[in-house]
Amino acid sequence: RAYIEQLWDMALSKTTAALRTHSSYCSDPSLVLDLKNLIVLFADTLQGYGFPVNQLFEMLLEIQDQYSETLLKKWAGVFRNILDSDNYSPIPVPDEEVYKKIVGQFPFQDAELEKQPFPKKFPFSEFVPKVYSQIKEFIYACLKFSEDLHLSSTEVDDMIRKSTNLLLTRTLSNCLQNVIKRKNVGLTELVQIIINTTHLEKSCRFLEEFITNITNVLPDTVHTTKLYGTTTFKDARHAAEEEIYTNLNQKIDQFLQLADYDWLAP
Template identity: 65%
Template sequence: MSRVLNHFNKTGISCFQSYCNDPDLVLELKNLIVVFADTLQGYGFPVNRLFDLLFEIRDQYNETLLKKWSGLFRDIFEADNYSPIPVANEEEYKIVISKFPFQDSELDKVRRSFMLLRFAKIQLGMIITEMIFLIRKIRVLSLFSQQSFPKKLPMSQSVPQIYIQVKEFIYASLKFSESLHRSSTEIDDMLRKSTNLLLTRTLSSCLQNLIKKPHIGLTELVQIIINTTHLELACKYLEDFISNITNISQVTVHTARLYGLSTFKDARHAAEGEIYTKLNQKIDEFIQIADYDWTMSESDGRASGYLMDLINFLRSTFQVFTHLPGKVAQTACMSACQHLSTSLMQMLLDTELKQISMGAIQQFNLDVIQCELFASSEPVPGFQGDTLQLAFIDLRQVRH
């Protein structure tokens, strides 16, 4: 029997390797081995080696799941429009929050108003008349209709879809533990470890690849930063989800934590860096069409067209940045202004530039003034004093 089991181990592993890309087939193989092991055990034969084989296959099963979910994540990211989710009414809102644990502070305030109103009616009894109650109810309903809907939730459609798929992965991972006679603590630990692999390896890789795609622009990068913030906040609900499945309390038993924090933080840092890079690239595109006539006798009397187009682009871009954390928006704005200042300075220091007329200096001066006016207009809130204007201080000194 020992030789038979050894042969079964080898053929079982070989069989698994043949179907390693299909988790459903691997699961069928596992179920057959469990039935075979239980049958042998019923006749008194030792089956330890069979269960050793199952544990080896379990690790490989998780690998096939990770590959499958990598494709699912990529499809979700490709289909996303990277725009906030619109909700027309509370019914649509409930559909979203049934899929994802989003907390809306504005709507919560309205609901608390309803609760306080009901409580007041119960407590005051006959003192408060039905008329007063109805008037107050109408006011609360008005507040609900005016401030709550229609509205847009900050994250895009990929967020609830990713959250759902992570839960589906947990269910799929759990299937392998069925009939293995493992304790709830062992199953809980296994689920957390496999989910951590999903977050830190599979989802992290998909996010990093997404951020580097050429078609992902500044607006999409801003939305990705917002999305990862909400997914990070949802990790605690995934931990509760696992605890509810296994009936293992995170308080009474030491359990592994989910490492979504590092996954989503790394993705945000990558997206922020890509924002700075793409902003500078866009500035370079505008600078390349600058066509100064360094011999002009007098200026045009207004700033150059390319520069005004560039400033308008920066204004509209930084309006999108209002949804970003303050520090990120400020860093992007300062980086853009410094890059613009450096690019303008390089024009003046060009070795091929032999002479500059007074008219050209005046024209360049008008452009620098527009840069300073842009910096002083506080395109991004949070800068202290003339901090942003200091980005153009070298140009100002050259100008004078």
């Protein structure tokens, strides 16, 4: 038995070293997830035979950070596609079916809008429900990695919230800022971005509830990490407002230059 344990210690150290090295090259979150599932299966099996596998689970927590990074890169592309394909116009609602579909995707309630006859319009453009839905998909993707890792609800909740904060404050924030700073962005688009980010900011409390329902950890728990989504959307809104101010000043300057032009010159 002593020889087998010694052999296992040697095999374990070599296995973890190899897995650390090769997993670091993996840029596909689905492959990282598959790797994690295989490691968990391997660890649980060996643990059943009485071998210590703490090193494997510790390594999985390291791989979780890498998994989170691959998810962030993937969702950066998702957000870019959503923002690039948006028409930055209020969503038209021709009938009740479309209305129910949108409010099913995004938590929006407006008594005045509900009373209006069809056709009508939501105040935000399509990127609002799409972005909101993708944030939830990201949370689900984070949750997948925590399965079978023997983590407490608090640890899972903390992991999801930290990853989601990175998604909001880094990934989504950068995507929004890039759209706002585009040279060809118009005033109507900027105004729509302000409206959109206002509604997304209001939806952050629903994301809090969404995570709470998944992890069963109340948001007012001492160790609970708060979501910083409101900051992301406020910053984007302020950036859009500054861009509008800059654009208007440029238009005024151009107009004044025309006023000074000597139209009667030969």
